[in-house]
Amino acid sequence: MRSSSLARTLCRFAAVAVTTVSLGGCSLFGINFGMAQLSEKECMMRAMYFESNRSSAEGMLAVGTVVMNRVNDPRYPKSVCGVVGQKNQFAQGVLTRKMTDSGAVLAAQVADQVLRGARHPGVRNAQHFHTAGLRFPYNNMYYVLEAGGNEFYEKRRPGTF
Incomplete structure (x- = not known):
């Protein structure tokens, strides 16, 4: 009897641990959200926030334009979150790291503009x-x-050309 009770306790602990890990994946303004609950705006904000170094509305708009260019290309996922969440395409942890400064407010404003059709x-x-200043030997990519x-x-x- 003791071993079955221990097994039940371990199963409950494992279920709680899995649930906690799966719900603790993302944060917005320091508040945790499950990844399945991220909106297109939140995914766009995160891409712009982490990829533009929160430097300017122009930089964020440029990143948002790239995201939308990918959404509109059949080779990429058909949603903002799908594009931003693609492995090895955007900053590591883009959908899970905390946005901790006022750059998040600017990212929210620019994300609204991009999702309403604004493009750089x-x-x-x-x-x-x-990142600017790096050079790679691309023979099929052109700087714009x-x-x-x-x-x-x-x-x-x-x-x-």
Whole structure:
């Protein structure tokens, strides 16, 4: 009897632990949310907040434009959260780290604009960016803009401009 009681207790503990871990995944303004509960706006805010170094509305708008360019491309997920949550595409922990400063307020404002259709005109069709100042030997990527501490690139066939 003791072993079955111990087994039940261990099962309850495991269930509580799994539930706690799954619900503690994301935070917005320091409040934890389960990842399934993130809205498109929250995912957009997080991408802009963590990728633009909270430097400027222009930098955030450029990052948001890249996210929307990907959403509109059949090679990528069809939602903002799907795009932002893709493995190895955005800053590590983009959907789980805390947003702790006033940059979150600016990110919320710019996210609203992007989700209502605002785009950075200089980004054009870019779907890729990296920290400004880094150089990679791309033969099919073309620089289009520097904004918010990032350089933005369009993928094109070699020889086309």
